[in-house]
Amino acid sequence: MSLWHVAQVVAVERLTASARALTLSVPGFVEAVAGQHVDLRLTAPDGYQAVRAYSLARVGRDEVVEIAVDRIPGGEVSGFLVDDAQVGDRMEVRGPLGGFFVWRPDDVGPVQLVAGGSGVVPLAAMVRSRAAAGSPAPFRLLCSVRTRADAFWADELSSSPGVETTWVYTREVPPGVTRPAGRLSADDVAAHVLAPGESPRVFVCGPTGFVEAAAALLLDAGHDPDLVRTERFGGA
């Protein structure tokens, strides 16, 4: 588990103006579960190293790591991954890491996913894992994004059979959407989140401020704290 694997970029794909998906080939990387992350280590020519955590965007293929990175203004590693990294570049990966913020296809209970911005990444892995396994687990996905153009994989996530997906917009609303732009609210939770009475397992992921706010709304709505799992990406 504490081993660094050599990784090579094999594909890059632009997701939004500030984000890219990267696919890495990582010999020795096996048995990842949806929700887990990796540590990614970059080494400069003078030996300086930087390590950051990135969630897996898809699991199920050994020796392949798919991540999606949003550029943080002034960010050391995200800026490199979004703007500079190219196919063929080498870096190092440790993982899969994290055994708590995970969903396994043999869990057939109802699941509520709540994402802020790039926090959708590990939740997308859960949706994809569910689809690949043909799982009957009822899934709902509630995503908060700045604008429609900032959404990762909007078409795919909105059309995964058996998954009810809702987008809410904080900055600018696309034509035809009546909810005004604004942060996730108690009304959104009441309207779109599985009821506490159904005892859904809830996964909340995104920047720390988003996770704090969303988790507080969920507790206020009556969700059992023991069923709410969180992944905080950082930031204020």
Add this chain to the structure above:
Amino acid sequence: MAVFTRGFGGRRPEPERPLPPGQHLTQDFPVLSTGPTPNVDASRWELTVRTESGTEHRWDRAALQALPAEDVTVDIHCVTRWSKHDTHWRGVPVDAFFEDVETAADFVVAHSYGGYTTNLPLDDLLDGRAWVVFEYEGEPLAPVHGGPVRLLVPHLYFWKSAKWLRGLVLHEHDEPGFWEQNGYHLYGDPWSEQRYS
């Protein structure tokens, strides 16, 4: 052999003093926890120390405030690889809670409101190396950072500094806590990079 990443220069903020291996300095205060931030009512907060024979010692808010507090300035190191220099806290050295405690146990499990646990050797909590803190940077400790009261054990990775502290339970054997059962190191010394077990 190191694997170099083409095109990566890095932007190293020069640390004024050495950092533990694999850590980088941060100016803000990231949050690591696995669930929602629990609402702990400060007026009903209590700390219990329970010995291996089951004897309990309790402090409520007023009893905590009656103990001699001190200001502490320390560097903290999170296993998620950020470190923060010169953080300022106010709290009571853990020694004060053990003055009247009769124990032959060598290990402690810290318990939090919300169910979190973490294990430490008792020695690591004593001799002025650990505190029960209730202020951060001159303000009451915010819930997201463990308020009203958390443990502060700066010489170990910060997951050992249990947030929302409610109990210290003595054990004769080292009993892994939450992260320790989930692949993290039993002891967690940042300077020897004891991240994972």
